[in-house]
Amino acid sequence: MNKTIKSLKNYPMEELNRIKASLKEKGIKIYDFGTGDPREPTPDFIRKALIEAVPEVxxxxxxxxxxxxxxxxxxxxxxxxxxxxxxxxxxxxxxxxxxxxxxxxxxxxxxxxxxxxxxxxxxxxxxxxxxxxxxxxxxxxxxxxxxxxxxxxxxxxxxxxxxxxxxxxxxxxxxxxxxxxxxxxxxxxxxxxxxxxxxxxxxxxxxxxxxxxxxxxxxxxxxxxxxxxxxxxxxxxxxxxxxxxxxxxxxxxxxxxxxxxxxxxxxxxxxxxxxxxxxxxENHVLERNRIFKEKRDLFIKFLDSIGLTYLYPKATFYIWIKSPSGIPAKDYVKALLENGIVVSIGENFCSSVEITENNCESEYFRVALVPTLEECKEAIKVWEKVHKSFL
Ligand SMILES: Cc1ncc(COP(=O)(O)O)c(C=O)c1O
The missing domain is CATH 3.40.640.10 (Type I PLP-dependent aspartate aminotransferase-like (Major domain))
Structure with a gap:
């Protein structure tokens, strides 16, 4: 085996997938804010362009x-x-x-x-x-x-x-x-x-x-x-x-x-x-950004209402959120996970060097605004309850 592979930690997304599979087994509804893979459909005209381009030879x-x-x-x-x-x-x-x-x-x-x-x-x-x-x-x-x-x-x-x-x-x-x-x-x-x-x-x-x-x-x-x-x-x-x-x-x-x-x-x-x-x-890009903005605004309002701090996202569909003071991010994220809300813990974004040197602690976690607006609304209700359990 290549020596490089041995020195690497597990690819973060694979680890997340394992946790999601175990939630599914328990029949808990999953709100997946983990992977940055949005669920909005690819515009029709792009799908058509692909189909029409498939050649005979x-x-x-x-x-x-x-x-x-x-x-x-x-x-x-x-x-x-x-x-x-x-x-x-x-x-x-x-x-x-x-x-x-x-x-x-x-x-x-x-x-x-x-x-x-x-x-x-x-x-x-x-x-x-x-x-x-x-x-x-x-x-x-x-x-x-x-x-x-x-x-x-x-x-x-x-x-x-x-x-x-x-x-x-x-x-x-x-x-x-x-x-x-x-x-x-x-x-x-x-x-x-x-x-x-x-x-x-x-x-x-x-x-x-x-x-x-x-x-x-x-x-x-x-x-x-x-x-x-x-x-x-x-x-x-x-x-x-x-x-x-x-x-x-x-x-x-x-x-x-x-x-x-x-x-x-x-x-x-x-x-x-x-x-x-x-x-x-560019029209479909504007439309996608309108949808992401709606989700971002919904979440920001929610995070403000429960008093969590985060980096105000002017771009991307990510929100980088700080765990409430005195609560380790690992514990907060675990409680969210156990209730079906999948987010990515900050440590997932450390380098192998930092992990090896034991220099990988993070008080942050990442929310990827990839579920639909309706799912975001549902997830917020679950999250609110989880948050209250820490007060
Ligand atoms: C920062 C960054 N760069 C690159 C990529 C790769 O994207 P793709 O290979 O789909 O173009 C991603 C995917 O999540 C990313 O987050």
């Missing part, structure tokens, strides 16, 4: 992806972020963003080099760490702090560490905290990465789920050494389709495109055609 898709899809993404990016990207040299369609994030360090980390650190903030989406470990890089988690608005502050990291760093991952709007980053933050982060010749990887899969000002892309602040990862999963309700793209610095994109031929992850042609129709339309 199906052949291998290319790593470069369809030209018409790349052209459409380029237009979308220009409209949305005001940045011009060459569709032939600066955009690669991917099979969702997860695989592209995981595979990235396999191409850009040389385990023999000194410059092989990969910095990311925690709590974090676990794939930044896993890709790094499989690639033989050095994992460098940095705790994100409430007083920094959960921003990964490179200006606070020692020069000697930055000099050894090959890749920095940022992710704003952020999973799991819902934090968003201002323009000044992106400016500074891009500048530091360019100064230290670090590849800035900006995971932007939540930029389209927002309720107030539009979130930024790192590419608005510089192209050199910057790569962004986008996805249709959350934007268009297409988690099952596996479709996204990687874009940015031409020299990085061209090497990544060349090496991706090894991975067998080219997006199927009919998925790309469905993706093309999704990137062309």
């Amino acid at each position: 199906s052949q291998y898709p290319s790593v470069a992806g369809r030209k018409d899809l790349r052209d459409t993404i380029s237009k979308w990016f220009k409209n949305r972020f005001g940045v011009s990207l060459n569709p032939d040299t600066q955009i690669i369609p991917s099979a969702g963003s997860k695989e592209a994030i995981f595979h990235f360090p396999l191409v850009f980390i040389d385990p023999e080099e000194d410059k092989k650190r990969v910095i990311f903030g925690t709590p974090a989406y676990p794939v930044y760490e896993r890709g790094t470990l499989y690639a033989g890089g050095i994992v460098n988690p940095v705790k994100l702090k409430e007083e920094d608005g959960f921003l990964l502050r490179l200006d606070k990291i020692e020069k000697s560490i930055l000099e050894e760093t090959k890749i920095v991952w940022i992710n704003y709007p952020h999973n799991p905290t819902g934090a968003v980053a201002p323009a000044s933050y992106f400016e500074e982060t891009v500048r530091i990465c360019q100064e230290y010749d670090i590849i800035l990887c900006s995971d932007e899969c939540y930029t389209e789920i927002y309720f107030e000002e539009k979130p930024h892309s790192a590419l608005e602040f510089g192209i050199e050494n910057v790569v962004v990862f986008h996805s249709l999963s959350k934007r268009s309700g297409m988690t099952g389709y596996r479709s996204g793209f990687v874009a940015g610095d031409e020299k990085i994109i061209s090497l990544y495109k060349k090496e991706r031929a090894n991975f067998g992850v080219a997006s199927p042609d009919f998925i790309q055609q469905a993706a093309l129709s999704a990137w062309k339309d």
Whole structure:
């Protein structure tokens, strides 16, 4: 067995699934706020585009992806972020963003080099760490702090560490905290990465789920050494389709495109055609955001009424909530779970390094607003009772 696998803790979502299965056995109604996989249907026109694109003869898709899809993404990016990207040299369609994030360090980390650190903030989406470990890089988690608005502050990291760093991952709007980053933050982060010749990887899969000002892309602040990862999963309700793209610095994109031929992850042609129709339309995105906002507002009102503190979510469908003072998050989350409300404990977003060093305590837990509005209303009633049991 690969040594890396042995050193990893269980993938958090698998653990959650086990707990959910045992609740089901007991006949308890489950309100699943655990996994970030919304249940709103994929718009009709996207499903139709997929069906119509299924060919009689199906052949291998290319790593470069369809030209018409790349052209459409380029237009979308220009409209949305005001940045011009060459569709032939600066955009690669991917099979969702997860695989592209995981595979990235396999191409850009040389385990023999000194410059092989990969910095990311925690709590974090676990794939930044896993890709790094499989690639033989050095994992460098940095705790994100409430007083920094959960921003990964490179200006606070020692020069000697930055000099050894090959890749920095940022992710704003952020999973799991819902934090968003201002323009000044992106400016500074891009500048530091360019100064230290670090590849800035900006995971932007939540930029389209927002309720107030539009979130930024790192590419608005510089192209050199910057790569962004986008996805249709959350934007268009297409988690099952596996479709996204990687874009940015031409020299990085061209090497990544060349090496991706090894991975067998080219997006199927009919998925790309469905993706093309999704990137062309903004109405369904507005409608999805209206629904997520309704759920967010409902929850915020509830959390305020029971006096829980949380990071106000301007974007994403996550709420990062603090356990009531004096009650360990583990106990509070367990009580919710026993009553059918599945949420993710903050520790699920620690890195393996933090777990190994016993440095993984969190007073937070994450609610993913994925059940329907009606289910959210029902769950709130159950939650209220659970909360009262602690008073
Ligand atoms: C921060 C973050 N990045 C990337 C992904 C991967 O999304 P996908 O592979 O569906 O595009 C997720 C999924 O939950 C995520 O939360």
